[in-house]
Amino acid sequence: MNQMHIHDILKSSEPTFSFEFFPPRSEQAANDLYDVISELGRFNPSLVSVTYGAGGATRELTHDLVIRIKETMHVPPVPHLTCIGHTEAEIDEILVRYAEAGVGNILALRGDPPRDQPDYDRSNDDFKYASELVTFIKKFNESGRHPDPRGFGIGVAGFPEGHPATPNRVKEMEFLREKVDAGADYICTQMFFDNHDFFDYRERCELAGITIPIIAGIMPVTSLKGMNFMAGLAEGAHYPAKLMRALQRVAGDEAAVERVGIHYSSQQCLELIDAGVAGIHFYTLNKSKATMEIYSNLGLSISQS
Numbered sequence: 001m002n003q004m005h006i007h008d009i010l011k012s013s014e015p016t017f018s019f020e021f022f023p024p025r026s027e028q029a030a031n032d033l034y035d036v037i038s039e040l041g042r043f044n045p046s047l048v049s050v051t052y053g054a055g056g057a058t059r060e061l062t063h064d065l066v067i068r069i070k071e072t073m074h075v076p077p078v079p080h081l082t083c084i085g086h087t088e089a090e091i092d093e094i095l096v097r098y099a100e101a102g103v104g105n106i107l108a109l110r111g112d113p114p115r116d117q118p119d120y121d122r123s124n125d126d127f128k129y130a131s132e133l134v135t136f137i138k139k140f141n142e143s144g145r146h147p148d149p150r151g152f153g154i155g156v157a158g159f160p161e162g163h164p165a166t167p168n169r170v171k172e173m174e175f176l177r178e179k180v181d182a183g184a185d186y187i188c189t190q191m192f193f194d195n196h197d198f199f200d201y202r203e204r205c206e207l208a209g210i211t212i213p214i215i216a217g218i219m220p221v222t223s224l225k226g227m228n229f230m231a232g233l234a235e236g237a238h239y240p241a242k243l244m245r246a247l248q249r250v251a252g253d254e255a256a257v258e259r260v261g262i263h264y265s266s267q268q269c270l271e272l273i274d275a276g277v278a279g280i281h282f283y284t285l286n287k288s289k290a291t292m293e294i295y296s297n298l299g300l301s302i303s304q305s
């Protein structure tokens, strides 16, 4: 059940709801996170995804968390996989392990150079862009080494507000199209706070002939510190005045900041669902409260099992 291919997931539940986690580094934190995942698992998400430290920084941690979810929960785990700094042989080894464990889908990414290596030289890398990783996974799928004859379902990243490294937005769409043509099955977007950016992006994809489902990335602001941290990670993200004004009114009251953030994301999700979004992906930052409250605001129920 939890090795479902993304095509089956998107077919059986629309819109899909998914959660993203990053693998913690200590055993205690891993156990705490597992409790959070189990709690959110009661909401019957369509899938949960686990991030990957670019260059392989969390290679084993990501793998272990993915396998733990796979073996103990009903929800399909989707490992993220970045190709920067990896050789083809290493990627092949990672794919074989996931295939043997019956993991059904992978989010294929390029990743960024390590922050402590700003002069990282990518010229000798086996993979320059995520599109090459998609091609590689597609070839793996065709080799018949996955228990599902379709192989891995493949997701790729999308950037409604544009990726900072490609200021030419026309070119950027061509690069996205390359990734899709290489064999991507769906796009999951970077977080955004203004739905117009998403709607416009969806339309631009359509105009570029990109017709695969686009899952919207939502990150509820739960603290000003968290917001500032994420603004650093997702460079270029636009924080609308409407959101900033609401947060400013309650600055100094941490609980109120969280309530405002949850309310804002709930409104965003309602509008996206009304507009026929293929799925909503929550950047949980490894916490359950905000996502649970948004779920409740959306009228989505907990599984009785």
Ligand SMILES: Cc1cc2nc3c(=O)[nH]c(=O)nc-3n(C[C@H](O)[C@H](O)[C@H](O)COP(=O)(O)OP(=O)(O)OC[C@H]3O[C@@H](n4cnc5c(N)ncnc54)[C@H](O)[C@@H]3O)c2cc1C
Residues within 6 Å of the ligand: 050, 051, 052, 053, 054, 080, 081, 082, 108, 109, 110, 111, 112, 128, 129, 130, 131, 156, 157, 158, 163, 164, 165, 166, 171, 172, 175, 176, 178, 179, 188, 189, 190, 191, 217
């Ligand atoms: C949903 C989501 C999940 C993520 N998860 C992780 C994670 O787990 N771990 C992690 O380290 N990072 C993660 N990231 C961040 C991501 O790795 C970075 O944003 C990275 O800079 C871009 O990755 P990509 O897969 O979009 O790369 P690509 O699609 O390769 O694009 C990277 C840049 O290169 C440009 N480009 C693409 N093709 C070409 C070409 N042929 N010629 C010239 N330029 C080109 C693109 O326009 C873009 O500017 C995630 C991002 C998203 C949206």
